[in-house]
């Protein structure tokens with residue numbers, strides 16, 4: 001994505017002035033570079049095409065979803081991963097082909113299973129042994145299922161952490177025998193068709209090692225147990241750049257490494273390579289989105305800190321307080337030098353409501369200025385809340401110099417719409 005200052009000193013995204021966007025539509029607002037979202041999707045497609053393998057790319061709705069986002073996913077020929085009745089409803093209301101929807105979740109309710117079955121989703125991802133019985137009970141037709149494996153490997157960014165089944169609420173453990181029991185149960189059911197297996201090693205992973213090692217373990221397990229599958233889904237988790245020093249997953253080289261490794265593992269094991277699936281969320285929308293805020297109170301505590309407060313906070317930006325996540329901020333309406341370290345704070349009544357602890361900003365920043373917080377396209381709107389009765393922000397897609405509203409700002413009325421009088 002191209003974010004740069006124009007000749008008037010205004011920050012632009014894909015050529016559109018973000019000052020104009022903030023002035024025209026108000027703040028806080030989340031703004032996406034639509035071309036960038038499409039580019040990410042196309043890069044994954046191209047990378048897989050080069051491998052010559054059968055593949056599918058599924059967008060993980062949880063990163064950010066709305067009707068227009070779902071339409072874009074369909075236009076770019078990605079499949080869709082949903083994890084709740086609400087995500088499935090959003091997808092169906094957007095007109096997404098249910099055949100290309102996958103339903104996930106470690107505790108799908110009876111109602112969700114019925115809804116997924118009635119909607120004829122492409123497949124349901126089995127996450128427990130109990131669920132197999134539930135699906136079998138409610139299915140009236142043959143239903144495709146994919147078993148989510150807990151391979152006992154979890155990757156956290158740089159290091160591998162070996163975890164036992166007892167540490168994860170997700171999937172059926174290979175090590176503890178639940179996975180093989182799941183396969184047997186599915187095979188014994190007349191209504192369930194075992195389409196494939198799935199794993200997900202973690203989030204914000206920069207390299208390919210974890211995914212490759214897990215694929216090796218899974219392929220060996222499938223071979224040893226004589227399990228034939230049409231699909232192996234490798235999950236999501238590809239990293240993005242939040243701040244200097246972070247690495248955006250190198251899509252072309254990374255997918256080449258993963259697919260080449262799978263081809264050679266399959267050759268070594270004598271295992272026929274099925275369709276390979278991935279489920280990226282963050283790497284599709286994360287860097288393509290930024291949040292615009294207006295600066296309000298600036299408080300300097302001599303020799304201690306300077307707080308620059310903005311008109312949103314943990315209600316639309318929870319990742320700093322929740323994960324200690326790091327972000328970068330840019331002044332939108334002037335291209336002044338960032339010569340000061342300050343704390344950018346939200347406006348909610350909670351001292352943990354911090355956006356960036358040590359932000360580099362120009363010392364000229366004053367009330368009424370606009371700030372852009374970068375890389376807020378994933379898990380921001382989707383994790384937004386109404387804490388402090390804050391309204392959820394509006395969302396725009398920018399393309400060819402035009403801003404298209406995809407989600408309206410929540411109204412005050414909507415905050416009390418479900419309250420009884």
Ligand code: LLP
Pocket residue numbers: 060063081104200202203204235236237238279280281282283319378379
């Ligand atoms: N597939 C499965 C089964 C997942 O559990 C996830 C993420 C994804 C795909 C997409 O992962 P991605 O490519 O977006 O990393 N709220 C957290 C992230 C939680 C992710 C949970 N699962 C955050 O803000 O970082």
